[in-house]
Amino acid sequence: MGTVALGRTPCHGFCRCPPSSNGPPVTSHALPRNAGLPFDPALVAAVRVNTPATLRRAATIPARRSLKKEWQAAWLARAISMIDLTTLSGDDTPGRVRRLCAKALSPVRPDILEAIGLPDLTVGAVCVYHEMVPVAVEALDGRLPVAAVSTGFPAGLSPFDLRLREIERSVAAGANEIDIVISRRHVLTGDWAALYDETAQMRAACGDAHMKAILATGELGTLKNVMKASLVAMMAGSDFIKTSTGKEAVNATLPVSLTMMRAIRAYEAMSGFKVGYKPAGGVSKAKDAITYLALLKDELGDRWLRPDLFRFGASSLLGDIERQLEHHVTGRYSAAYRHAVG
Numbered sequence: 001m002g003t004v005a006l007g008r009t010p011c012h013g014f015c016r017c018p019p020s021s022n023g024p025p026v027t028s029h030a031l032p033r034n035a036g037l038p039f040d041p042a043l044v045a046a047v048r049v050n051t052p053a054t055l056r057r058a059a060t061i062p063a064r065r066s067l068k069k070e071w072q073a074a075w076l077a078r079a080i081s082m083i084d085l086t087t088l089s090g091d092d093t094p095g096r097v098r099r100l101c102a103k104a105l106s107p108v109r110p111d112i113l114e115a116i117g118l119p120d121l122t123v124g125a126v127c128v129y130h131e132m133v134p135v136a137v138e139a140l141d142g143r144l145p146v147a148a149v150s151t152g153f154p155a156g157l158s159p160f161d162l163r164l165r166e167i168e169r170s171v172a173a174g175a176n177e178i179d180i181v182i183s184r185r186h187v188l189t190g191d192w193a194a195l196y197d198e199t200a201q202m203r204a205a206c207g208d209a210h211m212k213a214i215l216a217t218g219e220l221g222t223l224k225n226v227m228k229a230s231l232v233a234m235m236a237g238s239d240f241i242k243t244s245t246g247k248e249a250v251n252a253t254l255p256v257s258l259t260m261m262r263a264i265r266a267y268e269a270m271s272g273f274k275v276g277y278k279p280a281g282g283v284s285k286a287k288d289a290i291t292y293l294a295l296l297k298d299e300l301g302d303r304w305l306r307p308d309l310f311r312f313g314a315s316s317l318l319g320d321i322e323r324q325l326e327h328h329v330t331g332r333y334s335a336a337y338r339h340a341v342g
């Protein structure tokens with residue numbers, strides 16, 4: 001049990017000192033945007049991935065981290081600030097989206113946030129389908145970014161011109177971020193130039209809205225394809241690369257995350273641009289969130305532990321983190337239903 005206020009000490013990275021709310025605001029996009037690079041087929045052809053080594057390394061991550069007490073609470077609070085709180089269901093209603101937005105602005109019971117010294121903590125953004133963008137924009141009123149899934153999400157198989165129009169419509173409706181889906185067939189047939197062209201046109205359609213490129217890694221077959229698709233998406237100007245729609249049979253995994261983080265590192269080395277990372281789909285437990293953040297810190301460093309460079313795409317992660325924070329503050333666990341969710 002602990003009631004130590006976590007929000008008093010300035011902290012500019014994700015170190016072992018308690019985090020505070022003194023970092024950049026969650027809506028900040030202070031870094032220069034990824035301007036992309038010309039398509040380079042030789043670079044894509046040269047990609048190699050040591051799959052057994054990647055799997056071995058990914059398997060060590062959960063075992064190597066054991067965070068307790070205020071350190072655990074600090075990492076969990078940081079995780080909340082980087083959640084794209086998501087609802088992507090066929091039965092979404094304005095009422096559900098308004099509740100989700102209320103939860104995004106007040107993600108944890110106020111007494112728990114007061115106890116940990118972070119009364120103003122929010123999630124990173126709210127993520128919805130295009131039809132729900134106006135509802136979210138109105139409910140959030142500029143206090144948090146609205147992300148729209150787009151381009152025929154989740155399959156990305158609607159006519160290409162309609163996919164571009166969908167982006168434009170979501171931006172016009174007020175979306176600050178656009179989560180596009182790539183055409184998996186371009187990866188599976190090795191048509192990297194087509195993938196580059198498609199993604200670059202989507203990026204242009206986004207205008208000032210930041211673009212997250214969903215690779216749907218569970219459908220790409222190999223880690224080598226994941227690495228190649230990551231590099232091409234970044235060369236085409238993606239602001240973030242994202243694992244999954246949440247609708248594939250396999251969504252975010254640690255080996256895929258390791259591969260994509262290393263692609264981000266390689267791309268920064270060749271371009272100078274920092275690109276964000278978003279694991280999405282199936283990340284629902286607080287301990288899993290810490291594992292992802294530990295991998296992120298190891299592979300990309302402290303600067304990525306901010307909402308402008310990292311997001312969890314998650315619909316139910318917040319509820320489990322809230323339970324863990326309540327335990328930290330009160331020494332007791334509560335049933336999940338005691339915490340309001342969207």
Ligand SMILES: O=C[C@H](O)COP(=O)(O)O
Pocket residue numbers: 086088127244245246247280281282283284313314315316317
């Ligand atoms: O991008 C976000 C995902 O669709 C959310 O997936 P989830 O419901 O498994 O958390």
